[in-house]
Amino acid sequence: MTETTEATGRDSLGGATSPLLGPIRLGIGLLQGLGLYGLHRVSDGPATWGATHPLLFGPLLLVTAFLPIMLLAGVGRLRLVTLAIWTAVAGVTLALLGLHDIARQSAETLQGPPFLSPPVILFSAAALFISHHLVAAADLERRRVPAFSALFDTASKAVVQLALSVGFTGAFWILLHLGAALFKVIGLDFLEDLLRKAWFAIPITFLVFATAVHLTDVRDGLIRGVRTVGLMLLSWLLLVMTVLAAGFVAALPFTGLDGLWETGSATSLVLAAAAALIILINAAYQDGRPDNRPPAVLRVAVRVAAVLLTPLVVIAVWGLALRIGQYGLTPDRIIAGACALVGAAFAAGYGWAALSPFWRKGDWMRPLEPTTIGAAVLAVALILLLFSPVLDPARLSVMDQVARLERGAVTPDKFDYRFLRFESGKAGEAALERLTRSSDEEVARRARDAQSDRDRQNYGPPPSVPVEKPTITSWPSGSALPTTFLPQGARFDDERGQCRAESDCVATSSDLNGDGRAEILLGTPHSLEVFEAQANGTWLAVGYYDASNCKNGAKLIREGGLQIRRSPWPDITIGGLNLDFQSWTDTCPKAPSSTGPGTPIAVGPEQHGRITHF
Structure with a gap:
């Protein structure tokens, strides 16, 4: 190894000037694209390998999606031994996180591809980003715990490089679609067809991304210049956020917290504000070197913002504690609690840094540095615990x-038996099974009802829960609707299930299709639903007239004058597809000066009342 290589912490093969670096990165990008395309192929359908082997598909997807990006960032920057060990550790960890996420889900909670739950994807990416830059900074300095300046330098450059690479990839696709449009106007569709092919689109996307990573890496001055401008802009935004946060905290004694609690998302809102302050504080502080210190007004803003973190985190924890006390733990609240713990670590360290003696000017906000590193390690540890069997x-x-x-x-x-049935995986199913054997007969009965429930989308209450009978007004006044049209309880995907007040829904009986049998036209605030009697005595919604752009459906029926008009343009069937004629001249009729039973309201295909079949 040469002296220069040792100083930069890179082996000759991974050196920044190595001719092998470009092909290696392009190869990584191409392999990632081919891997993701392969996973796409084997998961495209209900009986494919991915759908029948989710325990293998989930971990493979998590590794293929994130590990190559880490390799793109590590090759040429980490020593080969460090890179090899870290790649193995990161790959195994990602696979285990994906495996646990799939294994804990039940047949009812497991969705289609990618099978992984959104939180594990998001937090796995966050943990990998934090961990990689802790490793990269430590390897650069040959230390187990890197200096804050090295960590800030590597992480901030990576953020800029990632943003530029994503932007480059997006611009590439914009140009490709522009080229496809140009070729199409002269009758050549080959490029447009090619862009629709997954075998081309997925590999080329990641190949272009890898190209962008390499191009930005060899232009280190470009990255530093963009980073300098970005940090400068963000640091001045700290003034705005500090004023907003200070105003919010100062107003609380006068307004109280009731309005905040009523939002139902107080904890997430306040934690988001705290996270924004933490990011902006670091943008202003940068690497802590004296020559990078911000102007005096921003130094004051940094201190004030650091102090404001404490009341914000306290409010978040308070709101979270109230919700847990009222309604118990949920997965979202546990994750929010972990975020609040990390926020508390930042608040404590940053608050101490802000309140340290002002005369120690040479150590301005110095405690911020170990706090940031410690909170980063804490965040990674919590993510690994939360998305494993431990927590x-x-x-x-x-x-x-x-x-x-x-x-x-x-x-x-x-x-909430549905939480056990549909939202908590195998742990919830096992608990629900135990509740079916409860000594409390009502608990056991409701648990059995929940077990037999197949209504994942929550259309209607469980079978054992009393339901309200829909409230529907018959028109004209004095007429009666069939008793079978008013079931004891209607599913919420049935428009009758939304009829809870007399003014909501109005129904009238009329032979709309000329078959000699009366249908029922139900007017709701949103549409005019058509119900047809079935052989078993029930009523089935077969279509609707869309009058929502013109008038409330219930009011239309009350205005009366229903007339049946036949369409001058027939509907057609072509290529096995049933198509309804849609008029280009659809307009809302002007409201008459007076309405009543004698005022005709024309509803037909030439107006917005065009029927649409389900």
Whole structure:
């Protein structure tokens, strides 16, 4: 190894000037694209390999999606030994996170591709980003715990490089689509057809991304210049955010917290504000070197913002504690609690840095540095614990919710059995099975009902829960609707299930299709639904007239004058597809000066009342 190579912490093969660096990065990008295309192929359909082997597909997807990007960032910057060890550790960790996420899900909670839950994808990416730059900074300095300046330098450059590479890839696709449009106007569709092919689009996207990474890496001055401008802009935004946060905190004694709690998302809002302050504080502080210190006004803003973190985190924790006390743990609240813990670590360290003696000018905000590194390590540790069996949010939530039911904190009729059935995986299913054997007959009955529930989308309450009969007004006044049209309870995907007040829905009976049997036209605030009697005595919604752009459907029926008009243009069937004629001259009729039973309201294909079949 040469002296220069040792100084930069790179082996000769991965050196920044190595001629092999470009081909290696392009190869990584191409292999990633081919791998993701292969996973796309084997998951495209209900009976494909990916759908039948989710325990293998999920981990493979997580590794293929994230590990090559880490390799693009590491090759040429990490020593080969460090890169090899770190790649193995990161790959195994990603695979285990994906494996656990799939394994904990039940047949009811497991969705289609990519099978992984959104939180594990998001937080895996965050943990990998943080961990990689801790490793890269430590390898650069040959230290187990890197200096803050090295960590800031590597991480901030990576953010800029990632943004530029994503922008380059987006611009590439814009140009390709522009070229396809140019060829199409002269009758050549080959490029447009090619862009629609997954075998081309997926590999070329990641190949172009890898190209952008390499191009930006060899132009280190470009990255530093863009980073300098970005940090400068963000640091001045700190003034804006500090004023907003200070105003929010100062107003709380006068407004109270009731409005904040009523939002239902107080914890996430306040934590987001705290996270914004943390990012902007670091943008202003940068690497902490005296020659990079911001102007005096920004130094004051940094101190004030650092102090404001504490009340924001306290409010977030308070709101989260209230929700947990009222409704118990849920996976989202557990994840929010972990975020609040990381926020508390930042608030404590940054607050101490801000309140340290002003006369120590040479160490301005110096405690910020170990705080940032420590909070980064804490964040990675919490992510690994949360998305592993150790602190699985679904399992902890199920344990807490069932405990609340058993100690009487929630009554059997208010308990969320659907959470156990559809939202908490195998842990919830096992708990629901135990509840079916409960000594409390009502709990056992409701648990059995939940087990037999197949209504994943929550269309209507469980079978054992009393439901309200729809409230529908018959028109004209004095007429009666068939008793079978008003079921004891209607599913929420049935428009009758939305009819809870007399003014909401109005129905009239008329032979709309000329078959000699009366249909029912139900007017709701949103549409005019057509119901047809079935052989078993029930009524089925067969279509609707869309009058929402013109008038409330219930009001239309009350205005009366329903007339049946036949379309001058027939509907057609072509290529096995049933197509309805749509008029280009659809307009809303002008409101008459007076309405009444004698005022005709024309509803037909020439107006917005065009019927649409389900």
